[in-house]
Amino acid sequence: MTPVGQGEFWRSPATTDAARDPEDWVVALSMDGPDHHHALRRLHGLLLRAARHQVSRMGTLLYDAGPDLADELTHQAADEAMVALLAKLHTFQGRSRFTTWAYKFGILQAATEVRSHAWRSRQVVLDDSHYTVDLGPSVEEYAESADLARAVRRAIDQTLTPHQRRIMLALLVDAVPIDVLAERLGTNRNALYKTLHDARVRVRADLTAAGYLRAATANGNEP
Amino acid sequence: MTEQPPRAVTRKVLHNLTKNTQPWLSCDDCFALLDEYFDRRLSDPGFVDVAMATHLDACPACAEEAASLQALLEADG
Numbered sequence: 096m097t098p099v100g101q102g103e104f105w106r107s108p109a110t111t112d113a114a115r116d117p118e119d120w121v122v123a124l125s126m127d128g129p130d131h132h133h134a135l136r137r138l139h140g141l142l143l144r145a146a147r148h149q150v151s152r153m154g155t156l157l158y159d160a161g162p163d164l165a166d167e168l169t170h171q172a173a174d175e176a177m178v179a180l181l182a183k184l185h186t187f188q189g190r191s192r193f194t195t196w197a198y199k200f201g202i203l204q205a206a207t208e209v210r211s212h213a214w215r216s217r218q219v220v221l222d223d224s225h226y227t228v229d230l231g232p233s234v235e236e237y238a239e240s241a242d243l244a245r246a247v248r249r250a251i252d253q254t255l256t257p258h259q260r261r262i263m264l265a266l267l268v269d270a271v272p273i274d275v276l277a278e279r280l281g282t283n284r285n286a287l288y289k290t291l292h293d294a295r296v297r298v299r300a301d302l303t304a305a306g307y308l309r310a311a312t313a314n315g316n317e318p
Numbered sequence: 319m320t321e322q323p324p325r326a327v328t329r330k331v332l333h334n335l336t337k338n339t340q341p342w343l344s345c346d347d348c349f350a351l352l353d354e355y356f357d358r359r360l361s362d363p364g365f366v367d368v369a370m371a372t373h374l375d376a377c378p379a380c381a382e383e384a385a386s387l388q389a390l391l392e393a394d395g
Binding site: 148191220231288292296 | 324325326327328329331332334335336337338339342344345346349352353354356357376377378379382383386387389390391393394
């Protein structure tokens with residue numbers, strides 16, 4: 096039998112009471128001893144379940160891959176989620192079930208792995224000026240729509256910084272996933288979402304001032 | 319060298335670009351609150367968190383992960 100490395104012993108088959116969850120996950124995961132090893136195995140099982148669920152949901156993005164790749168991404172995501180979760184174990188405050196808290200780590204990691212793989216050979220264009228505004232009007236709406244298109248173009252060109260335009264065009268027009276874009280730019284999801292949020296605020300303010308958008312309307316309002 | 323067709327801000331993109339993303343919630347905040355949000359919604363389907371709902375409407379990556387967590391919890395019963 097091949098010895099299991101110290102850092103990955105949770106992958107070895109459980110020998111006792113394999114179906115029982117720890118009464119207190121945080122304590123079991125924090126202390127040394129048999130309960131600790133058992134808790135790590137159970138936790139890895141939860142993360143594998145979450146990662147497998149996520150990889151399966153995003154299976155269409157892996158259309159060119161076989162089941163081996165899906166399995167590899169699943170296990171890789173579960174392992175990396177395990178490390179991320181254990182690093183944040185001290186932040187678990189019991190406001191949700193531990194299993195729910197654990198699942199989200201597996202899901203996030205698996206989703207990130209799948210998106211990254213799906214875009215691995217695709218180029219991400221970062222350009223702030225080459226775009227058109229094509230609102231596709233019907234004949235009767237043509238004049239109004241052309242007017243709006245000019246206003247949108249002006250709002251994007253004059254109120255956004257080049258960086259905001261590049262990020263907005265990559266995320267909304269090219270539909271680059273936010274974590275893929277973050278990876279390519281060496282930044283993080285938070286920073287890109289904040290950039291997009293600021294761009295939205297500026298464009299909304301401009302179109303509102305120009306009378307194309309109602310002020311303080313509910314989310315999802317269309318001009 | 320083949321020239322790429324120009325990228326277009328369509329009506330769908332404009333709808334997305336003009337979403338009102340207030341109240342503000344970052345992706346990290348969304349991740350931090352996600353487990354509590356869905357556990358509360360499972361026990362109280364009427365529970366509403368406006369900032370979370372706003373973020374999930376405007377961030378496709380967080381929305382996909384949230385929908386996945388919800389489906390997994392529902393599958394667990």
